Amino acid sequence: MKQHFLIRLVRFMMLTLVVVAAGIPIARAATEPPVPVRMVPPVYPVELRRNGVSGVVSLVFEVDEKGDVVDPKVVKSSNSQFDQPALDAIARWKFKPGRKDGVPTKMKISIPLQFNSDS
16 A cells, blocks of 8 residues: 555656646746835926816836836826826835745836826
């Protein structure tokens, strides 16, 4: 009986090695996205607030292994006068870095920043 168990164990181990060697993942890697821990609101352009102009700026950037924002860019904007305040604000944000298999990893993310004249 013990010999039968050992034969099955060896076969399982050989199958596992074949699967790993073929590059077939046995289990998916655990990935956690970055989480903001300090969010700085953008400075609302005075003239736009006075005129009741609202808008949104969609940004894309990387969060590095330390949780810092790297290379932010405007992807889409409802009003170009909101672009620079949005970029200035996002550069001051701090994140809990994203993780892959428990290791802090640089990740690209996208965030819309709202400018609401009512607030």
